[in-house]
Structures are given as C-alpha cells and as structure tokens.
Amino acid sequence: MLSQIRPALVATLFFTLLLGVGYPLAVTGIAHLAFPAQAAGSLIRDASGQVVGSALIGQNFAKSEYLHPRPSAAGTDGYDASNSSGSNLGPLNPDLAKRIAKDTAGLQAEGAGPVPADAVTTSASGLDPDVSPANAARQIARLAAARTAPVSEIEKVIADNTDGPWLGVFGQAHVNVLKTNLALDAAWPMAHPRP
C-alpha cells in the first residue's frame, strides 16, 4: 500500500493542475478570442452601454405594455439570476394547486381559450427566458392596447422573436421575452423614466 502513496499524490496534484486549472483557463482564453459575446454571458446593452439583461436569462416584466414571462421560483422574489431553482412541488402538492388556481384565475380574463400551461407554471431554472407561442399570442391584445399599436404589428414583432424546433425536430417553439420587449420598445417607445 505504501508504494501506492507516491503515484496517488503525484497523479492527483498533477491532474488537478492540468485539468482543474490549465483546462478551464485554456478554454476561457480561446473562448474570449473566438466567441467574446457568448463567453461573457450573451449580455444585451442599451444605447448608453448599460447592461439591461442577458438574452438567455429570464427577468420579470409586470407592466401591461411588456410581454410577461413565466412565473419564477428562483430566489425569494423570483427571477434571481444568482439563485436558480424550480419550485420542486410535487404534482399533487396542495400548494401547487393553490398557486396555479390563483394565477390562472388572474389570466382568464385576458384572452380567449384556456390559459397556456407555461403561463401558470414555474420553470425548472426559474430563469426561463422564453414563453410558448400560445402564451405570447394570448398577450397580444393587451400589448396592442397598452401601446396603441395594431394587433398585426405586435404579432409580427412576436413572430420575429420566435424560434421553432431545431431542424423541425429537437426542442419546442419559443418566444424570447426580453428580445421581444426590446423590439416593442424600439417600435413604440414608451415615455417611462429609466433609472
């Protein structure tokens, strides 16, 4: 057993340096040269250069002129991008039933047809950047009214920010909420103060 101590220690330390330090640093270096935007987190900046969010990370929108994201269980108030989490409520948990009943009732008046599932369920990460096309479609009337814009124009903005399944097979169609809202603001600027 004693003869094993030297290789055990040498191998562990050497590989810790190579694989735990060298490998991630090398990938970081190449990534920053080849794909700087993605490596930094796909951040989106406004005209003044301030970061307004990441294209990949969901954030809350509550005002009527914005497309609303899914509910979030990340952090205490939701959408906490340094504390990702799902609700982890079981399918029969009474707390889940209560929350979904309350949220669904709130959305029922907004449009016709059943409330889409993704509009009243929390995502796995709590940071889902997308909503389903059905969920977005159900918000179009509200968006058009708040922005005094024609419904067909809003539909077009949403369609522009919708991605279908990859190769028509992998994944589901989804509408990016932040990109949609930026496009809405660009087309119909709202006179609300920015911090």
Place this chain on the structure above:
Amino acid sequence: MNPQGWAEIVLTIAVTVGLAWPLGLYMARVWKGERTWLDPVLKPVERLIYAGCGVKPDAFAAKGGQGWLAYAMSFLAFSIASFVILYLTLRFQNLLPLNPQGFAGLSPDLAFNTSVSFITNTNWQAYVPETTLSTFSQMAGLTSHNFLSAAAGIALAAAVARAFAANRSENLGDFWVDLTRISLYILLPFSIVIALAYVALGEPQTLIANVTAHTLEGAKQTIALFPTASQEAIKQFGTNGGGIFNANSAHPFENPNAITNLIEIISMNVLSYACVVAFGRIVLAAKEARALVAVMAIFVLGASAAIYATETQRAPALAAAHADASVNMEGKEVRFGAPSTAVWAANTTGASDGGVNGMHDSFMPLGGGVAMFMIQLGEMLPGGVGSGLYGMVVMALIAVFVAGLMVGRTPEYLGKKVEAREIKYAMLAVLILPLAILGFSGVAAVLPVALKGLANPGAHGLSEILYAYSSATGNNGSAFAGLSANTPWWNTTLGIAMLLGRFAYAVPVLAIAGSLAAKPKLGATTGTFPTDGPLFIGLLIGVILIMGGLQFFPALALGPIVEHFQALHAVAAR
C-alpha cells in the same frame, strides 16, 4: 404526445449509439497503449506523469502489469488521495485564491458529502453552487475530479476487458497507466472541443463572478456567471452531472438551446456505450458487445417513452384550474418541453449522470417513478463511464448462470467458465444496492431529523427519500430536489451510501476480473449458450428487471405508484 416528440426521442438515442462505435474503437486503441494521432502532443506529457509517479510504462507487455489486488489497491489509494485533497480545498476555500464573492469554507459534513460525491462520480449536490462555491473550488476542486473519477471508472472497465481477453494470466494492466491515458487521450481532447462548441452556442466561459443588469422595468438583476462551458463539457462527457448552477442543465447558461441539449444528451451516454464497444474489441467479441448495447438502448428507449407518456398525461393542478393541462410544464423549460425533458431524464438516470434539464420532483408520479427505477436497476443502462460496462458484465454473468442452471451445464461467458466464486462476488456487488437504498430509506422514513428535510407531503415525501438514497448509492447524483439535504444527517448518510455504491461494488468486480483472468480461455462449442442473439438479450433484460423489480417494487408501490392512483383520482374528480 406527437410525432415530432417521438422523432426527437428515437433520433437522439440512435445518434448516440451510432457515435459510440467510432469512439469505442478509438478507446480500444487507448486501452491497448497503441499510437493515436494525438501522440505528438501528448506523449511527452504522458512520459512526464509516469516519471513523476515512478511507474514503468511497459504495462502493456505480457508481464509487468498489476494483478487484481494491486489494481484495486491503486484505485483505492488514488480515491483516498483525491478525497483528502478535495476535502481540504472545499473546507478551506476562504483561504484559497479566486474567491471573488468571498464565500466561507464549507461545513465539515457538507465538505465530506461533496468530496465523496465528486470522487465517486456521483456529483450529488447538497448545496446551491452559485451561492456556496468559489470559482477556484468549481475549477480546481470539482472540474478536475469530474475528469478523474470518470477516468478511474473507465480504467476499471479496461481491467475487466483484459480479464476476459486473458488466458491464464494475472495481468489486468496498470491502473496509473490507464488513468493517465484515459484522461489525456480521451477525456481532455474531447472536452476541449465540446466546451468550445458550447461557448459558440451561447454558454458563458468567464472568470467574472457576476454582472448587474438594470432591467427595462427599472429593477436590478444580479446574473451569476462562471467558467460554465468547460465544466459543462466534462460534466456530461464523464457522466458526472454536477452543475455549475443549482438548476443544473435546466439553467439557460448551462443549456441554452435545443442544440446544446442534444449534444449534452449524446455526450452523457456515448462514452458509456463506447466502453462496451471497446470491450468487444479487446475481448474479440463484437457481436456479444452489440447484444449488451442493444439491452442498454432498449431500456433507455422504453424509459424515455414512458416518461414522455406520463408528462403529457393531464396534470392534476392544471386540470383543476381549467388551464391547458396537456403538458405538465411545472419544472420544465419552454425550449425543451416534454420530449426533450423525457429523453434527458431517461438518459441521465440510466447513465448515472445525474444532470437534469427539468425538475424530477415535479414530474408526474410515474414519470419520477420511472426515473428512480432506472437508477435502481443498477446504473448500467448504459451506466456511468466504465462502471456501466462492468455493471452490465456482472448482470451478464448472472444471466448465463441462470441459463446454466436451467440446462444443468457449467455456464460460460466469452470463453470463461463462470463458477461459484464469480457468482458469489457478483451477488455481493449486486446486493449493495438494496442494502444501502432500502436500509437507509427505511431508517430515514421514521427519523424526525431526516423527515424535516422533505418538501412535499404524503407519498411524494417517501419518493423524495427513496430517490435520494437510490441516487447516492447508484452514484447518479440527480435528485427530487425539494429535499433539503444539506444537514448533517443527510450529508453523512448519503455520503456513506455513495461510498458503498462505488467501492463495495468495484472491489468485488475486480476480484471477479482477477479470478476470470487466471482461467484458460475456452473456444465455443456446440454446447455453449449463445450470448449474442435475441434469446440472450431477452434473458438479460429479464434478469435485470427481476433483480431490480423484485427488490424495489414494494417500496415503489408505497411511493410513486400509490401517488399515480391519487393523481388519476384527482383528475377524474374534476
């Protein structure tokens, strides 16, 4: 359920198995010590490691390798050294560099649990990574052990392959040589390529800990960033599964779109299948290897289909609120939906990976039950890298033994007589699973200190306990994540379960390898039970199901199965 969903599931599994063939043939070259196209770059590094370790690199010669006991000792010594160094790194991360958020050192029980978790290739995470671990701990602590625990598992698979190829020999190869070559020639180069692909597709890779965004509505959002892509690559490729973020591969930074999702699913299974292909190459039993791959893929396909079906059942809470209840979207991401989540869940639980792209705790009762059952079947479908192969070989030995009992002949597998000694060791290994899972679950189910951690009432609570010990013992690492497992009870007992699942399984397997290697290699005769056809595939599936099913069915009946009927009742009552 729709044709697109079914096409996604079938294509994902087919592409994975297809890619395993070239990778497996390459792996066989690495196991045999043959030249590869990476030699000009890596050979000097390899020599340097051997010099530092004091290992003679002629282990591929007929003499000079290790017998099973020496191989096992090296494996254990390496695991102990890994544990000590990782424990100290985590315990004292506050004194180490690259800790921009100023996180404190981990508590003793959490450091124990986490170190055991990463050296056993489990990657159970009792903590929220983005608020617990420094960048240095993530990289030097966890990323490196993602490689090393995977390499150690594959090394054992190589030793088992040599045992079947050997003819009256003691030589199983050299653990240090295997560890080095597998890390350098397989895990590292592929991880670099995969990591860069992930960055191109949107995953962050930065040493900056976080940025603050000012949202359009005037709120502030702190966005955690890490060297994500580099860890994501080896996390999946080495069937590790421990996420940089709490939400694991459901987090949009770890898994931003359908393409990364596909690559992540493929990479978490392809190496485990490739180990079987390499095994077939070394033992000169390509047809038998194909039969083992078929068994694995059949299980994964079946489990994917079952979970897809359950997650498109009417979800009780949605049905009650008269919302669209056609997909159970609680704990799922819109870009993935039911099919991507289902095929991921089957692959991650079958493969001992444990990464998730949806929350298993919020699955429909039978969906979570199928995921749990895949773990309980013993993590060989296709199992962890390396460990899946030797788990499957143990099952194959039991299957030929059962067949031998039926016809009254001494069973053989791949030219080796399977006798009482091998079967005793095989049963010893196999019985660890029910012992640890049911034993610990039984105690936890009546212990107030354990029950405090449960997030859900009723049958679902029992499922959380069962899932936790299944995941730990199977070295899987996924969770019904509502369970608050960062307490001394859970950290300690789950740590012990992980140790049992890894070492109390691997050592008997090496003993079997030693015993088989010493036997003469026999040619097949007309009396040999064929182990490459549909008959054997059916027998092996039966043995796996009976071993898993009979042991765990009573416990499952009290958890997911009873909850399933409660769910049906709840929907019917509307």
